[in-house]
Amino acid sequence: MAILITPTTKILIQGITGEFGARHTRLSLDYGTQVVAGVTPGKGGQHFEHQGHRVPIFNSVAEAARATGATVSAIFVPPPFAGDAILEAVDADLDLAVAITEGIPIRDMIRVKRAMQGRRTRLVGPNCPGLVTPGTGPGSKGGCRIGIAPGYIHRPGRVGVVSRSGTLTDEAVFQLTSKGLGQSTCVGIGGDPVNGTSHLDVIKLFNADPETHGIIMIGEIGGSAEVEAARWVREHCRKPVAGFIAGATAPAGRRMGHAGAVIGGHEDTAAAKIAIFRECGIEVAATPSDMADALLRSAAARGIKLS
Amino acid sequence: MNIHEYQAKALFEKYGVPVPRGAAARSQAEFATALAQLPEGPTMVKSQIHAGGRGKGTFTNGFKGGVKFCQDKVAALAMAGNMLGQTLVTAQTGPAGRRVQTVYFTVASDIKKEYYLAILLDRASSRPVIVASTEGGVEIEKVAHETPEKITKVRVDPAYGLADFQVRDLIAALGLTGAEAKNAAKLIRNLYTCFWETDAAMVEVNPLITTPAGEVLALDAKVSFDDNALFRHPEITALRDLNEEDPKEIEASKYALSYIALDGNIACLVNGAGLAMSTMDIIKHFGGTPANFLDVGGGASKDQVIAAFKIILGDPNVKGILVNIFGGIMDCNVIAQGIVEAVREVGLKLPLVVRLEGNNVEAGKATLAASGLTLVSGDTMADAAQKIVRLVA
Known part of the structure; x- marks a missing residue:
């Protein structure tokens, strides 16, 4: 599934x-x-x-x-x-x-x-890399690739990935695959301030999917979508979730490539979002190199197998 | 894209949003002609730069205040000479400040009371939101923090537009009645039309004022536009003031590079906005400071990489460079060739750490190794960041 x-x-x-x-x-x-x-x-x-x-x-x-x-x-x-x-x-x-x-x-x-x-x-989307459900062929061929993600870095498996950024999704998927952890589906929801499916929508779908055993949520500065998702995770999600927020060093009010990534209020800075992730039981990746390991830590703490 | 106050007020007038009479001047010679358009009496002199906090700012020559009240036009003429051509430092400009290239004269209005009014995007509802407050002329962030009950928000349904009852709600929240209420209602409607039709990202009026005569005026005006929509507004694109932008950012945009200068000493060159932001973060995490945000995009070419190196090295603070490329689709070897060519062309002397991953990465790494250049290779983002931080320290 x-x-x-x-x-x-x-x-x-x-x-x-x-x-x-x-x-x-x-x-x-x-x-x-x-x-x-x-x-x-x-x-x-x-x-x-x-x-x-x-x-x-x-x-x-x-x-x-x-x-x-x-x-x-x-x-x-x-x-x-x-x-x-x-x-x-x-x-x-x-x-x-x-x-x-x-x-x-x-x-x-x-x-x-x-x-x-x-x-x-x-x-x-819009402004998103799209979705990949990896297939069972060599280099995960035979899967469904919609958009612009590199298909070959995926492996079929049990981790769901949701992200606003394309290359950070690639980074997370590459880490997972390198550690022998495959993916159920990877969803890039895009970096624009007005978009369709939110982090929360995707987390709900992953939570309901019996084949997804763990989730990586990648967010950015700006908006409150990650915070909303994190609060839902605390109340309803029993699967291990790891999170990363990009933009800790971004200066306020500047647009960092993504139109949505402009810091506005006090709850949309990276520090605020990371603090809320922690409160909600989401294992925070300290650096982008730590995303797959963060999920492994969270899964180990709950005694859940991801592979 | 941002515009100046005097440009924003001209736009307001076009949409029927009343503003105090004013005229701009770009040279000493234009002062008199500009002032001749205004009536005798108290006059405001306002430095035009794309940054807030002008009134409380200080010029680098020591003169205080980028916005000044003058008793008459003679005083205003002399005052403008203190501002034009000088560099104004405010809480928002950074220590370098901005050179004042335009001075704006306006009639000094009699203020009965100050209010706040803005229209921007509410991301949570994906609708425009009108924000109004009885507390004007102060920082709205402070009001939001200390007395949130004094802020009213009205979200506009884009299918219907701004409804009458919503305008009534705003007027009631501001406590306006009689002629003031009538004038404010018209102003709010017209400001909304201006926001919507020009694809503005934000219009902010702080303060909005009432006068003893019952007028309602936009005393200040801050307007920014959605860059994605500029293609359908040539008249707004023409208002762009390149003097207000970092020359390196302008150069970068010519090569479709997204570059923002910061104040650290480790430059980074990355593909993808999210990866670029988190590359800055990981440099900071390991004790370094990023000198810039630079996204070469999803399909970087050799020319773009060369241009990127030149732009990065235009920043005298840079002491080392970190290249972080996850080439999922793009060919890592093309990037590697670009790096080699760029390093040779600019005669790079600074430490360079390269982390390449993805499509055709082996060929890319071989190209770097065979180049004979002194560069350090990083295996992961963490490894690469730690290496460049060590080399620069």
């Missing part, structure tokens, strides 16, 4: 013919992911070809989903049009829309999020 996506999940790519979308579609196909359709308005009827794969391209998401049974979309559409692309996936009633695009105006996301209320589609 895994959360949100499994190796049999059928996905479509919005923006499959753009350079960025095409590159990562090829990598996902190489990984063994079921990429069944692409969407580029005006290019319907063409095909995306890669090493024997022939992925049909459609003019709209609804058409693509109807024809192929795709239930999840990965969105690589450029920022000015990405909000519209998300709404199109929502309108087609997909299960999940994963917005990889970085640089979507905040106002667009405010409107998109409001328009999604009451709809069935879940949004992950």
Whole structure:
């Protein structure tokens, strides 16, 4: 089991013919992911070809989903049009829309999020690396890779990873795999201040997933999403959780690459978040090199096996 | 992106948010023309820099106060000469301060009472929030901490926009009645439209004032914009003042590098924002101090790495460099080649620690080893950080 996506999940790519979308579609196909359709308005009827794969391209998401049974979309559409692309996936009633695009105006996301209320589609992102549920083949091939994560560093297993940062997720996954700990699913929720799925949403899913035995939560300065998740963990989660917060040295009020990572109030500094993690029984990684070890400490303290 | 007070007030006027009459001057020669646009009488002289705390700031020549009240225009003209071209240090500028390149003259308003009004994003609800307080002209953080009951927040539903009842709630919270209430309601609506239509990240009016004549005015104006939305606002992009930005940050943005200068002595070059932030953190954890934040992005090229090295070395405080690359998708060998070329081109003399991991890492490490350069290799982030901290100490 895994959360949100499994190796049999059928996905479509919005923006499959753009350079960025095409590159990562090829990598996902190489990984063994079921990429069944692409969407580029005006290019319907063409095909995306890669090493024997022939992925049909459609003019709209609804058409693509109807024809192929795709239930999840990965969105690589450029920022000015990405909000519209998300709404199109929502309108087609997909299960999940994963917005990889970085640089979507905040106002667009405010409107998109409001328009999604009451709809069935879940949004992950934007400005996120996407999701990976590792497969059982060599280098975890045969898994489901949605987005831009390097598939080969994963191994199938029992640790769930949720993070706002792409490269820090890679760092955590690499540490886990190096220590022989595989992953159930890794979810990059993205660095933007207005996004879809939160840390808490993912933690709840991991908590309910019998195959996930431990969780790594990676956060940043800014906002209160990690704090909200930590308080829920204290009340409801019986699985070991390790946490890391990036940005202890960031100066207040400066944007550190991620639009969401601007320190505003007193509870969104790294020190405040780390203190709350500790209060909530989350094992804090002292440095980013310590993430997998922190989870091992937490699991050992509870007598839980992660491998 | 931030803009100056005088630019923000011009924007306010365009949206029907009343401000005291004012005029800006960029040179001594322009002082008289600017002042001629204002009526006789008490005049404010305000240094224009992108930082708060101007009133309590001190110029590097010893002159105190970046915002001054003058009895008349003659005094204002003389006062402006004390500010223009001088460097103002405030609580927000850092010790280096900022050079005042524009002076703004405004009519000195009669103040009945000061209030606070701001609009920004409420991350928890993903909606714009209007923040208002009866405590104006002071630091809002202090009010929030000491007397939170004096702050009212109204979250706006983006599907409907600002509703009448919400404006009434704000007016009631500010305790305004009669003509003041009517004028404030119009101001709040117009300020919200300004925030929404310009893709502002924040508009802050501190203080918002009432006058004995029943007027409601934005006495100060601080506006910043969502960088992601600038592509659809060329008229706002044109307000960018490069004098207010670190030249190294401007250079970095030309190469799509995200760079922020800090005051430490260990420079870092990293891919990914989260990894870059935590690289700074781990340097600090092992007793060093980071000189910068630098994210070369997910698909760094050789040219970007070379540009990054040059920018890092433009900071005279730098005593050592830590390169931390997790190349999940990007080819580590390309990064390694970039490092070798950059080190040769700039003739690097400082200690350099490189931690490479990921795609094609063996080839990357071989390239570094074969280069004959004196660099130290780090196995993990912790190992690399400890090594550079030792080398710089």
